[in-house]
Amino acid sequence: MIKKIRTLSVSVKQMRELDRRAIEDYGIPSIVLMDNAGRVVSETVIKYFPRVKNIAIFCGSGNNGGDGFVAGRYLFNKDRKVSLFLIKKPSEITGDPAINLKILQKLGITPLTLNTFVSLSAGSMKGLPYDLLIDALLGTGTKGEIKGIYADTISLINSAGKPVVAVDVPSGLDADTGKPLGSCIKAKITVTMARMKKGFLKKTARKYTGKIIVADIGIP
Template identity: 45%
Template sequence: MRFVTAAQMKQLDELAIYTYGIPSIILMENAGIACANEVVKRTKSKRAKIAIFCGIGNNGGDGFAAARHLHNRGYQPTVFFFQKPEKMKLDPQTNFNILKKMQVPLVYCSEDTQWENLAKTLKSFRLIVDAIFGTGLTRPVLEPFRSAIHVMNHSRLDIIAVDVPSGLNSDTGEVMGVCVRAKATVTLGLPKKGFSLKKAHRYTRRVVVADISIPTEVIHQFYDFDVKD
């Protein structure tokens, strides 16, 4: 198995977008579908309540897309988000606005959030999706994300991480102060370098590599191997 650094994955994404003309929102859509598929595999009831924690970047946008697909399949997602819509990047903002029009429950989280109350709320949920941080995390996790991760980890619910468990440095496998302990990690495009280290396994657990439609030609520009092998 070949692993990529965060910088390499960013280059792969940019090649797909700018050289091959694949809109970035399509990559986000495919990430959301892959995450939703993993949730479906792990939940028996189609009416299950799913808590989706969405950060301030594209990882959060992946979570928004996953919420839409889960809603359309009959699940009951609630999205906990950390950035006001007007400050979001275009792709996450687009997916957020769709959720708003669909009347999917949206809960804004900040440093003023009563985390004890949120922890009690999670008791009625079946599963958590972690879409707070992706490969870009290189500094210690700060509030309010730190409290959110603590609440997620202490909920006793299975957690599915999108791309990287939030709090894990995807290059080094180091925990940046606090880290989501996922039951499964749906990593996008290619597995990340930090996943190859034993110390990261307790946080990633089962790693599912999701095809988000990056052309094989793009990948071959980095590696001389057949990705089908």
């Protein structure tokens, strides 16, 4: 019998260990955890923003982005219009995220790379038809100053004047310290996976996380 790790809030290192144990020790496929995470994000959007119809999802190339792809599929299935924006080209995305991205593409959702979008939007989202934005750019393991296309995209999202739902952590927030790493998403709601992150309990984090929902994604 595997001994469970019981704690109300976790560091990034502890969360990584919980993920590893779920996959390697308990045998839960990583793609199942990703599907659970994305589904809960979509359910949160439907619950708290029931009238929202037009949603833009901003995705990185890692598992956080993969959660965003799954959320997009579930929202599409609920008759929401989903627009998808990627940090990298679809061909550069691998593993579980790539599987979920391909499903979206088969549903007819064509992603646009963020370099192209930032250029076309001239640094502003005002006037664009989105009711809500989902931040699935960067995960809890992010360290160091946010720069380049990530910083540009975060600024773009924050300036949109639309509610933002962050996946696991607002992009640009240090999940251990609760301090911004330069540019940082200001979310209306943060759906964080499996456990509360220690940094979210800090006063500095509050204006970035918004309401925090700890999602059960099946990790023991």
